[in-house]
Amino acid sequence: QVQLQESGPGLVKPSQTLSLTCTVSGGSISSGGYYWSWIRQHPGKGLEWIGYIYYSGSTYYNPSLKSRVTISVDTSKNQFSLKLSSVTAADTAVYYCARGPTYYDILTGPTGWFDPWGQGTLVTVSS
């Protein structure tokens, strides 16, 4: 079964760029018609979707973060990555990678649920 694992620095300085990688195992990132997403959770708060990527490189970002987010994919390594620029303390959160959206709807575009999720990684923004 597919498993996801996040990796990257746990501490980032303000104004710098947060960089995380998600490694997919148990299946190919290029198969099944799936998209791949990043989702974060501020401490003690709810879930916030950051954006998704398709293996072809097609992306879509949360409009509220779009100016600072870049998601990329490396199919040869079965990985996809997140870069979030100009971080502040407000970007301190647990960052999850997940498989999803699940499918493409001809009327609405990518849609569906997120499953499975990585275990998450806490990133703290502090000097």
Added chain:
Amino acid sequence: SYVLTQPPSVSVAPGQTARITCGGNNIGSKSVHWYQQKPGQAPVLVVYDDSDRPSGIPERFSGSNSGNTATLTISRVEAGDEADYYCQVWDSSSVVFGGGTKLTVL
């Protein structure tokens, strides 16, 4: 932007039925997905497309969606069901999560 409203908390005794609601404007026209998150763990999908269950999720978990309210129902609640539950939909090509409901098993 589209807003999903969940009650902050729901309490239920073991063996009883818990109902967690997710309110949104005409949410019945959307597909709703539900996640369970236990402390220190990643969310787990428990219901998708309003009422379908992923493999491995007990039949005690069920969902419905109509009008302005979607509902996750957990029958015969067990202590292990204590967790935060989130609903999720798509709106205007973006993902929307509800604020989450903490289920307490008394």
